[in-house]
Amino acid sequence: MSDDHAVRIGVYPGTFDPVTLGHMDIIRRGAKLVDRLVIGVTTNPSKSPMFTLDERMAMVKRECAGIDTEIHVVAFDALLMTFAEREGASVIIRGLRAVADFEYEYQMAGMNQQINAAIETVFLMADVSLQPIASRLVKEIALFGGPIHKFVSPQVCEDVAERVERIGRKGS
Structure with a gap:
């Protein structure tokens, strides 16, 4: 990379509980x-995580191995x-699955722009086949003994199965 080229850094924030x-x-x-993607793994007080922050960070790092771009996985507990x-x-990168996501994300982007107009928010539409996937639903399906292999990688599927076995399934 030449000296006259500024490194473009993007942030992709989320709880990734689990990464789908x-x-x-x-x-x-x-x-x-971007030249460098920082994946910000955060806590969300309104969500009860299945995995600890350290476990989620390790999971994201493992899943990102092999992606050519420089990727950093960083914990954060602050304003985005x-x-x-x-x-x-x-740049802040946000994924959109549905119209409902757009309303929330549009409002957040507007607020973030008021805080710092120099940082752009870029929305990426999830691949059509992946649009229905949400970590919350993956956990719910797993907790009730349903199959999640279509929504997560084989290793994450294993991680979730081990956690469900430890905390116990719901339903009968």
Whole structure:
């Protein structure tokens, strides 16, 4: 990379509990738009995670191995814009699955722009075959003994199965 080319850094935030094929689709495609992609793994007080922060970070790192772009997996517990500024990002990458996502994301992008107009939000539509996938639903299906292999990688499927075995299935 020449000295006159600024490194374009993107941030892709999420809880990744667990990381799904939909997340990985956005990560692979988002990585093509930047020189360095920082995947911000966060806590969300409104969600009860199945995996610890460290487990989720390790899972994301493992799943991203082999992607050509420089990828950093970083924990954060701050305002997204504060985190993006700290990482030197010029772009925030967000995935969209449905119209309902758009309304929320549009509002968030507007608020973030008010905080720092120098950081652009880029929306990527999830691949059509991956649009219905949500971590929340993957966990729910797994907890009730349903198959999740179409929604996560084989290794994540194993991780979730081991966790469900440890915490116990729901239903009878």
